[in-house]
Amino acid sequence: MNSDYPYVSPVVITDAIFYAYGGHTGTSTSAQRQAAFLIAEMAASYDLETLLIPTTVTGTYSWQFTAPIITDWAHVNSVSRVRFIDVEENAYYTNTTVNSDEWSIRNDEYGIIDLHAVYGNCNCSHMGYPYKVEVVYNAGFPTGTSNRADVLLALTTYSDIILNEIVGYGNEAPGDIGVKSFSNQQYSENRVAMLRTAYGSSARGQFAHGLLTKLRKYRHVGL
Secondary structure, three states: OOOOOOOOOOOOOOHHHHHHOOOOOOOOOHHHHHHHHHHHHHHHHHHHOOOOOOEEEEEEEEOOOOOOEEOOOOOEEEEEEEEEEOOOOOEEEEEOOOOOOOEEEEEOOOOEEEEOOOHHHOOOOOOOOOOEEEEEEEEOOOHHHHOOHHHHHHHHHHHHHHHHHHHOOOOOOHHHOOOOEEEEOOEEEEOOOOOOEOOEOOHHHHHHHHHOHHHOOOOOOOO
16 A cells, blocks of 8 residues: 555544543643654554545556556545546546446455446547546545544554653653563563564554454455
């Protein structure tokens, strides 16, 4: 997936949710918390390959006659517009019908769409297939999914990690890097191997990663 994140402020986590799920506000400012919440939501969206709430977005894809389109964001709820574009960047045919025989959502959860170009409706003056296709679609988890306890706890945990870095409270190590071995005076510990996750390699980052496991889809595997 390679798509710009469409939001500039958090859409799920609030101060009240952050506090309720164990976040520490301390001396942080509202702007610092908003930044931490946004970064956490962005990380979760890129990790889960979908948006946390239903959102209308636009994607442009290469045209391949026999291959489906894999949308930038999974959990496609609907398609509202398809534009066929030629090599000169001209949109020579557009369909804005919500229920169309020109596209089919093969798998909404994985974001797989089949396009069926109907050239009888096309006013183009040249022959050949489209060069690329622009698709306007709505994608994202239902609101109830993002308000589940596991999702909110994961977002709060990573928000807290980010806020600690911003304000300077500190995490397990600078940058919240995972610590495999620790020794202090007569106490020492050796941890199991750390994963590298979208939320860092620390124990808390892996905790956030684990909370979202059931929502994570490896949708490009085998395609």
